Amino acid sequence: MKLDEIAIKGNLDREAFAAAEGPLRTELLDLQQRLFAADFGLIVVIEGDDRMGVNELLGRINQWLDPRSLAVNVYDRPGDQARDRPFFWRYWRDLPERGRIGIYMDAWATRCAAARLRGEIGPRHLDRRLADARDFEAQLVDEGYVLVKFWLHLDKKESRRKLEAARKEAEAYWRLEDEDRQILENYGKAMRVAERVLDQTTAAEPWLVLDSSDAQFRDLFVGRTIRDRLRTALERGAPVASPRPDARPVGRGLLRDLDLSASLDGDDYDDRKDRARRRLARRVEQMRRKGRSLVLAFEGPDAAGKGGSIRRVAGALDARDYRVHGIAKPSDEEAARHYLWRFWRRLPGTGKVAIFDRSWYGRLLVERVEGFATEAAWRRAYDEIPSFERQLVEHGSILLKFWLQIDQDEQLRRFEAREETPWKRHKIGDEDYRNRRRWDDYQIAAEEMFAATDRREAPWFVLPANDKRLARILVLETIERELAARLRRR
Amino acid sequence: MKLDEIAIKGNLDREAFAAAEGPLRTELLDLQQRLFAADFGLIVVIEGDDRMGVNELLGRINQWLDPRSLAVNVYDRPGDQARDRPFFWRYWRDLPERGRIGIYMDAWATRCAAARLRGEIGPRHLDRRLADARDFEAQLVDEGYVLVKFWLHLDKKESRRKLEAARKEAEAYWRLEDEDRQILENYGKAMRVAERVLDQTTAAEPWLVLDSSDAQFRDLFVGRTIRDRLRTALERGAPVASPRPDARPVGRGLLRDLDLSASLDGDDYDDRKDRARRRLARRVEQMRRKGRSLVLAFEGPDAAGKGGSIRRVAGALDARDYRVHGIAKPSDEEAARHYLWRFWRRLPGTGKVAIFDRSWYGRLLVERVEGFATEAAWRRAYDEIPSFERQLVEHGSILLKFWLQIDQDEQLRRFEAREETPWKRHKIGDEDYRNRRRWDDYQIAAEEMFAATDRREAPWFVLPANDKRLARILVLETIERELAARLRRR
Numbered sequence: 014m015k016l017d018e019i020a021i022k023g024n025l026d027r028e029a030f031a032a033a034e035g036p037l038r039t040e041l042l043d044l045q046q047r048l049f050a051a052d053f054g055l056i057v058v059i060e061g062d063d064r065m066g067v068n069e070l071l072g073r074i075n076q077w078l079d080p081r082s083l084a085v086n087v088y089d090r091p092g093d094q095a096r097d098r099p100f101f102w103r104y105w106r107d108l109p110e111r112g113r114i115g116i117y118m119d120a121w122a123t124r125c126a127a128a129r130l131r132g133e134i135g136p137r138h139l140d141r142r143l144a145d146a147r148d149f150e151a152q153l154v155d156e157g158y159v160l161v162k163f164w165l166h167l168d169k170k171e172s173r174r175k176l177e178a179a180r181k182e183a184e185a186y187w188r189l190e191d192e193d194r195q196i197l198e199n200y201g202k203a204m205r206v207a208e209r210v211l212d213q214t215t216a217a218e219p220w221l222v223l224d225s226s227d228a229q230f231r232d233l234f235v236g237r238t239i240r241d242r243l244r245t246a247l248e249r250g251a252p253v254a255s256p257r258p259d260a261r262p263v264g265r266g267l268l269r270d271l272d273l274s275a276s277l278d279g280d281d282y283d284d285r286k287d288r289a290r291r292r293l294a295r296r297v298e299q300m301r302r303k304g305r306s307l308v309l310a311f312e313g314p315d316a317a318g319k320g321g322s323i324r325r326v327a328g329a330l331d332a333r334d335y336r337v338h339g340i341a342k343p344s345d346e347e348a349a350r351h352y353l354w355r356f357w358r359r360l361p362g363t364g365k366v367a368i369f370d371r372s373w374y375g376r377l378l379v380e381r382v383e384g385f386a387t388e389a390a391w392r393r394a395y396d397e398i399p400s401f402e403r404q405l406v407e408h409g410s411i412l413l414k415f416w417l418q419i420d421q422d423e424q425l426r427r428f429e430a431r432e433e434t435p436w437k438r439h440k441i442g443d444e445d446y447r448n449r450r451r452w453d454d455y456q457i458a459a460e461e462m463f464a465a466t467d468r469r470e471a472p473w474f475v476l477p478a479n480d481k482r483l484a485r486i487l488v489l490e491t492i493e494r495e496l497a498a499r500l501r502r503r
Numbered sequence: 504m505k506l507d508e509i510a511i512k513g514n515l516d517r518e519a520f521a522a523a524e525g526p527l528r529t530e531l532l533d534l535q536q537r538l539f540a541a542d543f544g545l546i547v548v549i550e551g552d553d554r555m556g557v558n559e560l561l562g563r564i565n566q567w568l569d570p571r572s573l574a575v576n577v578y579d580r581p582g583d584q585a586r587d588r589p590f591f592w593r594y595w596r597d598l599p600e601r602g603r604i605g606i607y608m609d610a611w612a613t614r615c616a617a618a619r620l621r622g623e624i625g626p627r628h629l630d631r632r633l634a635d636a637r638d639f640e641a642q643l644v645d646e647g648y649v650l651v652k653f654w655l656h657l658d659k660k661e662s663r664r665k666l667e668a669a670r671k672e673a674e675a676y677w678r679l680e681d682e683d684r685q686i687l688e689n690y691g692k693a694m695r696v697a698e699r700v701l702d703q704t705t706a707a708e709p710w711l712v713l714d715s716s717d718a719q720f721r722d723l724f725v726g727r728t729i730r731d732r733l734r735t736a737l738e739r740g741a742p743v744a745s746p747r748p749d750a751r752p753v754g755r756g757l758l759r760d761l762d763l764s765a766s767l768d769g770d771d772y773d774d775r776k777d778r779a780r781r782r783l784a785r786r787v788e789q790m791r792r793k794g795r796s797l798v799l800a801f802e803g804p805d806a807a808g809k810g811g812s813i814r815r816v817a818g819a820l821d822a823r824d825y826r827v828h829g830i831a832k833p834s835d836e837e838a839a840r841h842y843l844w845r846f847w848r849r850l851p852g853t854g855k856v857a858i859f860d861r862s863w864y865g866r867l868l869v870e871r872v873e874g875f876a877t878e879a880a881w882r883r884a885y886d887e888i889p890s891f892e893r894q895l896v897e898h899g900s901i902l903l904k905f906w907l908q909i910d911q912d913e914q915l916r917r918f919e920a921r922e923e924t925p926w927k928r929h930k931i932g933d934e935d936y937r938n939r940r941r942w943d944d945y946q947i948a949a950e951e952m953f954a955a956t957d958r959r960e961a962p963w964f965v966l967p968a969n970d971k972r973l974a975r976i977l978v979l980e981t982i983e984r985e986l987a988a989r990l991r992r993r
Binding site for chain 2: 039068071072075076079080081082083085087089092093094118119320323324327328330331332333336337338339341344345346368370434
């Protein structure tokens, strides 16, 4: 598309605007109040080549809406925390709660275009980011968020006129920045980049491209669009997320056929453990020096020995380098957002290791089996989780996923042992016995999960864990081996 | 004190350690489990000149404790987010929830000492930071946190021996860093700095200085100390915070005697408003260029017009520069921590403006009057809030606090008006009428609050607000005037 051609253009004089503004504000505040009680959030993306206009518009929206349920996020070049993490980390971090409105200004579209325009990324890199943008937007919409996207455009003549005027402006409202000059000085190229960005990010929600030269028209159009989208969403309730095509993969029997009889004797264990720990320590140090990071996910039946294995891994590492995240019931700040938010916010920085004791795969295990998530919701995870993991790996993180498998007799033995060990008693509750009754459902869910989410860059390692010591050794040795292979690879 | 002299020293052989470790772990995990249900948190500070030992010890603690209710925070030199904010921002951000254990490694004591040793700060600056450290620790203890502080020490000979060994170490366990070398090369000076730091941070909780040369003795001593402190705290329930001396100040009548009759006519309003907005915009831009930041707090009776005034201020600013925080009921992540945590986490970065619609003063208003906080708790706020504000200002932020005052008749008129305005109806509830019944209590609480917390660097501005337009003008003009004065001042 050509921005000059598709931009929605209109004019409105002060009087007409003044007459329309009052009623609109009333409606907006009323809808915002009703949204507060709704089970979905509104995300308004405001970007454009008219960055001054974006700023004027945002000022207006701040006037119109009640700040108490509004979060405005404005993005500049990423700081060091953001640079340490995948590109979309900032946008995930700022996700609004359900019932709230989140404004994203100068967000991913602008950031992608600006990076390309400055030559920080090449066309192929840009396309990869735009693919991530499509995934991100799709995940928001699927989760029930209402997404509205505005792009404010000025043709070359207007653009120059406006920036010239700003230079003279008495009010220091607007700060001219390199990005503004860059847009003007390479207007043609800037528009081509912008058009490429917009063209490739229309899947989940199309852009509304506005000619920004008439501020009254622009602001009223935006306000009314938000009003209409909100009203529609409130009237039909939360947008119904489209269920994904049946992703049920093959891969049955993997767990059933796993040989759990293998075991390890004591001396063997100590030797192999010490060797594996030393090697792992060296390998992680090497990873750190290379500026990579490591994410480990542990899943498996209750009492499979996840905690013990994690302690052995942690024991091999420099305490400054890793963090263990036990994943239980989400906090209310977490429950009020997309289920992946709590994992995005815990991603490790450069050189660090994040160890998850239970993980985002809960969506495909407990949430599926216990019915905490609708079928449409957990089926979407077959797309959402690979997208999340791909962004992690493309950023340079190394991701390894472990499933520790025991059989039901062993689990029962361990439950009983726990009840006899005072300091382990807390680890066992009725819940465990309930999960136990659903043993087969969990096994089926797990096998489907492996088949659907085991990929070269994010592999599953299904380990026999009836013998705790063997499992711990296998975990240590696997991490070391895979780290070595992946550090060589790039 | 001389570290070499006061360090607790002991020896323990492998066998004795092995014999003692098992039972200790059992006890620790049991206590950790009981803590999980308790209404206080445990904070373990592990620092020392033996940074390698700190790291070894932390590895051990990670082995001993259940990671699911343990948060380990390791601090290095601050990143750009932290540099933009007061020194203690990072430590507030990482505060554990009640029922959890938070480990602080290489935290404020080490960071202060290292900065001084590198000559980044002078002795006076160091002393100021140590005063903040005392406040921080006192606030944690007062809030009910159990605080345990270990300093691991090595004499010069041991220190050299250990670092030499580490250089040769086959296992890449430890990374020698500048800080380690600095400590060794200026051992004498480093110890004097460390001693100064420790001497000045013993008020809320004394340091346990351990000779770190025998790892078994050290780790067992630490484990047992944590066990004993936890057990004691659990047995007598949450530590009873010491109430502060009666801080009831004079200052009665301030609100009662305020002249609310003043008003403004329409033309006057428009002129003054436009002028004030232009000036404020320029002033904030000047603030931004100087790398300062601005924090605005708005308080006052319901319907006093806080929201409207805030919108007028925001309307004068570049939307990229400010954020409005409406302070209502805390989220559960907030409720589970010190009440100031939610405000620390919202502090603005350099060049930004944070506007609080209701603020930390809720502690001295609604929480006091409605009895949500004990008397001991809200009286402590007379110390806690000034300390919080002082750190903000010393960091370079400008802090202005506004009270908009209306009388009861005006409030009733506005309540009724709201009930007739559909989109304002949501702003009025039974609660408001309840608060109204407590009018006098709120007025008394407010007057005491002004007298106790109105200071040159963090002033209160009590404005007549029966005339909305006058109040808005006064807010705009006051901010501009005070900004100008404070930007000149440094």
